[in-house]
Amino acid sequence: MAIATTNPATGETVQEFDSLTEQELEDRIQRSWDAFQSYRDTTFEQRSGWMRAAADILDAEVDHLAELATLEMGKTFAAAKAEVGKCALGCRWYADHAADHLADHPWDPADAPENARVFTRYQPLGPVLAIMPWNFPYWQVFRFLCPALMAGNTGLLKHASNVPQVALAIEDVLVRAGFPEGVFQTLLIGSSMIEAMVDDDRVRGVTLTGSEPAGREVGARAGKNVKTSVLELGGSDAFIVMPSADLDATADAAVASRTLNNGQSCINAKRIIVHEQVADEFQRLLVEKMEALKVGDPMAEDTDLGPMSGPQGLEELDKQVQDSVAAGAKLLTGGKPMEGRGNYYPPSVLAEIPKDAPAYYEELFGPVALFFRAKDLDEAIAIANDSSFGLGGSAWTQDADEAERLVNEVETGMMNINKITASTPEVPFGGAKNSGYGRELASFGTQTFTNAKTVWIQ
């Protein structure tokens, strides 16, 4: 895939970028390794100071940074500004808390003599490679870099090929914030150069957020090299509605969650599973509210849903919908790309989806809600679990016993009751099953790329 900025609202390629040569890549890896030798000895106070300075730059330059994201991947300008703001929040939160996450953790073994000191010390690993997707082009990267850099690692970013300007802007923000040279570098490279990087002894860990096939390849390569890896992959999150839910408010939440980020988030509510007692009414509300969304220019203030990021994603979504309809699924609204320029797909709802339709088991990465009916809680949970994915999920009920069963029985890395799935620095984030492994954010994020060294002194 060419490294280029192509405006999803118009289809116009605005700027193309050259990939690094092999020699340039070698120089960057060496620079990361060299930077690590001294960066690992910086104090938490120094790292926190640079993090806070980065947050201040993000806040001061939010409009410009957000415009780049909207230009390159089509999210609404309002959503892009909120994303940049969240990155500033992440920088400040880790500046405040990382030292606590990484403080020596004491142990008290029974056979230790009185004078013994036994503890875990968290030490940085070295250069960590981050392979990131375009859908939250800032947040996905900051979610990795805030904890990883606070822990004393250096970072090498291979961003998605369609967001090079955002990728370069992130490095620029960190350099201007004062992080020493080489601590965080953006590499404009294609994915064909990743294998050799994972094999490289100087690269001590790898994290990938993206599709399942990419995750399988990178995870296998990391395993072969016995390196720490984190995989945050796709999802087809269930959104379960029980009769005690406030239907109107819950339908608003379903639409918001399904269409967040123009329908291209790993944690969108993709499968709406509704108890049959309230299914007719909920389906009516869902279709009505999806149809009420305003689709258009992502820079316009009143736009709810902008274009999809690229023509390839649009074609793939269209094919999944057409093939599902051919297999017997019923289209309740939308269902074909909009005419005119740009990668626009309307808010759509599919129902009565048979198991052999692509929409049943595959992830639909665009604004198409999948509607399922369940005769009771058991069936709702069974449908939710009938997926190879297990990222997040939400359920809507006022019944505490139902909530408890949902929390225990839905096979996901995250489960929310009466709340849509979202990520925030204070709470761990990650999936189960084919949605990946490892956890980002909270203290998990800070400790992941460290050597948790057991120390016993007596």
Ligand code: NDP
């Ligand atoms: P891809 O997996 O195609 O791309 C993600 C990143 O991986 C890009 O930087 C890409 O580079 C790189 N990449 C692709 N193939 C390889 C490979 N074989 N080896 C090494 N690197 C590779 O994902 P999409 O762009 O299609 O993003 C959407 C997918 O990501 C969805 O499935 C979605 O659910 C998932 N996702 C998961 C999230 C989570 O947190 N769990 C969050 C966001 C998205 P290049 O662009 O150069 O191809």
